[in-house]
Amino acid sequence: MLHTQGPLLTVDVGERTAETESIDDVLESFIGGRGVATKLAHDRIPFDADPFGAENRLYLATGPMQASTMSFTGRMNATAVSPLTGGLLSSNAGGFMSRNFADTGHAAVEITGSSDELVVLHVTDDGVEFEAVPDLAGATVPETVAYLDGEHGIGADQTAVVGPAGENLVRFASIMTSEERAFGRGGLGAVLGSKNVKALTFEGDSAPDIDIPASQMEIHREAATDDHIMKRQGTVAVMDLANEMNGLPSYYFTEQQFEGVNGINGDAVEAKKYKKGTCSACAFACKLPTRDEERGVETEGPEFEVAMAFGSNSGVDDIVDVMKSNELCDRYGLDAISAGNTVAAYLAAEDEFGNDDLIHETVEKIAKREGVGDDLAEGIARVHDDLDVPDWTVKGMDFAAHEGRVLHGQGLSYAVANRGADHMYAVFYSQEYPLVDEHDAYDPTGFEGKPQRLVEKENQMAVNDSGVVCKFSRDYMTPERYEMLFGAEFDELLAVGNRIVTLERHFNNQRGFDRADDTLPYDLPGFEDALEEYYDIRGWDDGVVPDEQVSA
Template sequence: MPLNRKIAYIDLTTGDIETKPIPLEARKKFLGGRGLDAYLLYNHTKMGCDPLGPDNTLIISGGILTATCASATARTHVMAKSPLTGLLGSANMGGFFAPELAWAGFHHLVIKGKAKHPVYLYVHNGNIEIRDARGIWGQSATDSQWAIREDLSDQEVKSCVCGPAGENLVRFANVMTGIKNSGGRTGMGCVMGSKNLKAVAARGTMDIKIARPAEALEYNKRFIDQIVSAKVNQTQGVLGTPFIWGATNSWGGVRSRNFQYNQCEYADDIEPERIDEICEETMGPYHMTGCFGCQVHCRAQYKITEGPYAGRYDEGPEYTSQGAFGGETDTPRATTVLTGNHLVNQFGMDNLETGSLISWAMELYELGIITAKETDGLDLR
């Protein structure tokens, strides 16, 4: 049953691994994956520690209902002291990693120390192994996951990884799983890189028993009916989250030109309907996909149609990539948005942080505060 999933304590410095059951009282007191993660971080991280030092504890988890029949419970949560803010770092992402971790026997991984060289963790049916990742280090977030599958000779392995941004300690680096599922905003990928931890891979075939499966299915069916009947979810199933940006831009609720304006004008090429057209043109009519156990299917699939990355496959974009690479920079072109989305996914970087920094640099350039000398000749106007 879900309550028998365990917690693992992994010391990358010494190589020691210890697994323990999770007390029921702890589950009740600190509800959910995120709640228990906060408790674990508080008790296993030294006060005042360097976020990029070995004393910063990294915690990766799934919620108590992960991998059960409960709808939309596939989120993976990552927590540590943030290298971006120095405060609590919390990020979560969709996809398929958390269910695989639960089927492998674990709900929480508490990762301490720093490996001597790049490594990845392999979690498989109650066992955890520290494996050499020197051959994978430097690869993109997507290629790293495929390389791990090849290394383990198992195409069903699910991984969460840091990309080149995390390896190079970019403080807003994401943790990534799948093509585009991103645990962003607080630099958790940077913490992984600081520990020489390239990835955590999971493969599980352990059953999760439900005490009263018939009642659980019936109860969940009520939630599914609510989910699929809601207009917002029906819209997301067709257009994805870009519909949010389209709506907010129409009434002036976005940031543009580094907050100089609150609306991006002449933005037809990045409206959700146009993005949907490109997805259908490049991937066919059934281009929407979803995360484990979710009925919404809000994730689009596409290929870039022109430019140096023409033909590259990716997923999304989320409305945040519309804002980052279309609105904030006032460059409302579909190719720009789709290419920017692709690059941050491959490097493992937070899209909003990236777009905000680019738009800030553009304004500095326009004001003459920085020049072509500081940009290595790149014209930011």
């Protein structure tokens, strides 16, 4: 089976030490990326670790496909105990850092301990340099990137940076790379912030020699030549469809259609797009560099999730206002989905939907933990009682844009996902709109056949995150192509994905998660039966993994 190569680099930022060790057995069994990081985290992080404690460990890991030149491979993985959910959580980001990371020759980097001063870690194929950077305290992401470039000649594409939100332990702080790409969901930026790590940089000339099958070029050519709407509008292309289906969360989830959708939809974003944007080696080029010269706003995006959170869910119908919110989140290092939904909860409490000045002011207050921002920085699950609004979260994570009240399989996916209400854990929504061929589509209503398919999709997405392969390769990565690229039967690959999901669930079980956490803030007919069917397929007892599944 194709897998990444190289040692684990463990960096103890408290002791200022860096050591390497072989993890070949883990790489052979878990491919790379999320799989390798999950196995290491499960075995090395104490089950009772405080997310902000020195004992929590953050893993950065790439996969074997970063040795290719194939489209959809400019991504990498980060894993730690989440300050937002309290469970083990993986996030991945695009951009250009993954191949710079691979050039250091390390399969994974583990960050542990806690520094007594703010530091930058310069990771190379020769080791690690610890640079004290007290003057960067409170610096924004662009300011930090400018420092690294000016002082060291290190470009944005070689960096993983924490903004003020991470330093201030905002529970949904991001790790930013390539300045505008985010390891977003779950607050992993706050994990680095708790360790007093402002940034990591990656440089080397020791990428492992991994033989990638020639079939990669078939996928690359198709990605380059396909006339796909995402190349023009990114994920926000689906917004009109969601709105027509009564499936666009609006006004802090109290409504499911938005009368101002034309101001924030795919056409509105495309009108502000001024060039193509992509990730490393990818010809699909679905990113959205946008700007509005009149108001001096320039950013990348917004994608659909952000256009929902800061748009319809906040009662905002002007795409430039949403672009400004997106730009602020990138600048301060915030997950834009959670930031937008949390702001929407605050707007609901204050009866201030559509107040763009208040929205932008509140984003800054959250990042700096000033005034009301100090409470909102805790996330919706911890602050909703004080705001007197409903708790629109699962396992502490707020909802993505794809409406589970309409797409019932996606609703089930939100409930059971180890990450919480995250749309990318199984990407089940694609089969219910549908965004796939007719023979792969499901009626959005009901649960017939969906628990089995959900298990398969969760396992497959775990393989993607281990590869590491972008989720938007779905139209190109057939089972036969998985087999050709990874040198294993598709069922064997799905078994790897199953082990990853199982280890995540087992870790979370040890932290107290069980069936009571696999729930939704709304009722769906047949949900409990579908949940039980999902557990039966997984072999779990009320959401709890039997010990023999982990020891096997």
